Amino acid sequence: DEMDVDTIWMNGDFVDWEDAQVHVLSHALHYGSGVFEGVRAYDTDNGPAIFRWEEHLDRLYESCKPYDLDIPFDREELTEATVELLDRQDLASGYIRPIAYYGYDSLGVSPGDCPTDVTIAAWPWGAYLGEDALENGVEVMVSSWRKHASSQIPTNAKTTGLYVNSMLAGEEARRNGFVEAIVLNKEGNVAEGPGENLFLVRDGELYTPGLSESILDGITRDTVISLAEERGYTVHDNSSISRGELNTADELFFTGSAAEVTPIRQVDNVEIGNGGRGPITEELQSAFFDLVEAGDREEWFHYV
Ligand code: PMP
Structure with a gap:
């Protein structure tokens, strides 16, 4: 596919690109109730590395606070998932997109018992504005x-x-x-x-x-x-x-x-x-x- 993504990490599992689906009645689709990050990995002279990962994780968890989103994975789990995602796709550099959002349970504006779903994708990416x-x-x-x-x-x-x-x-x-x-x-x-x-x-x-x-x-x-x-x-x-x-x-x-x-x-x-x-x-x-x-x-x- 055009994004060169074969594998996506979804709620704890690696799934094939075509299986990374969400329910059409997911809360976040209707109300924008998700938080996300945009991160780059660079193929540095010291080897492939994620740039300022800790700060991106800090901001991801902080972005959850006003919305009472509760990411059911800790920093180590999200880090491990991301590192493995890069490895599985042979990506020495690229863009990383973690997202956490209210998924499907009920469709009131109040998220009620909607789960916090978490996914991470990564793909090759050049200069954003060219x-x-x-x-x-x-x-x-x-x-x-x-x-x-x-x-x-x-x-x-x-x-x-x-x-x-x-x-x-x-x-x-x-x-x-x-x-x-x-x-x-x-x-x-x-x-x-x-x-x-x-x-x-x-x-x-x-x-x-x-x-x-x-x-x-x-x-x-x-x-x-x-x-x-x-x-x-x-x-x-x-x-x-x-x-x-x-x-x-x-x-x-x-x-x-x-x-x-x-x-x-x-x-x-x-x-x-x-x-x-x-x-x-x-x-x-x-x-x-x-x-x-x-x-x-x-x-x-x-x-x-
Ligand atoms: N402002 C907005 C609205 C953004 O979406 C971004 C990209 N995340 C930035 C600023 C730049 O932030 P950062 O350097 O952390 O990517």
Whole structure:
């Protein structure tokens, strides 16, 4: 099949791709009551390794809390399942998608006795927004859709239902000829991309929206903050960024497990900085790719 997936781990068992089915009356299908992760494994110089697995597991279990989802597997079981899944599919690198959701029991909005079903899939995956995007940057539009306010839905939980907002913003952008969107929060400040965090460079310093701006607490965001600080940059990681500051930025870039570090070269047809990948973006992007190639920062790699 097109995803190159033969085996999926489902509720404790490895099942063939075609047998990985859910009931059509599953709670999560109707109400978006699932939480998930997007993780990458890299074929590092120290061997295949899952990047920042522990932090992704932390966020997966934390995302469950507001919804009272109870994953009936502990961290070791999910880790073992993932490592074996990569091994069974001969994947030295790729994308890993764990998901936990309310399955089938009854179809009231209250999940009642619905089980928490858990599956993990993994497949090969290249650059999320394309190889060209990594080098030359992407053209984005500011979406007419706003992010959910964190007072309306927990935006720090990676919940399936939240992603209809991401889909609306991303598809609006693509219908208008852009590669991706930037989404403002309810206050009208910059929040993030549909599946990426955002960084702005101005006068040699970095700015990224704070956690109270209705963003997901991105793990790549955290990685890039560390890499930047280690290189002597000042990072303002609790910023409020107005829409107009996007246009006057020296550089802009996205971060994400899927998007890695992707430069943004235009916003709403206005060129950002030099109109390509900016120098600080390039430095941090190289630092990121060097890191995942070397795989030598042991606390950030789970070797498989
Ligand atoms: N924001 C949103 C809405 C996302 O879906 C993602 C991808 N998980 C991110 C930010 C980036 O987070 P991470 O670096 O942990 O992948």
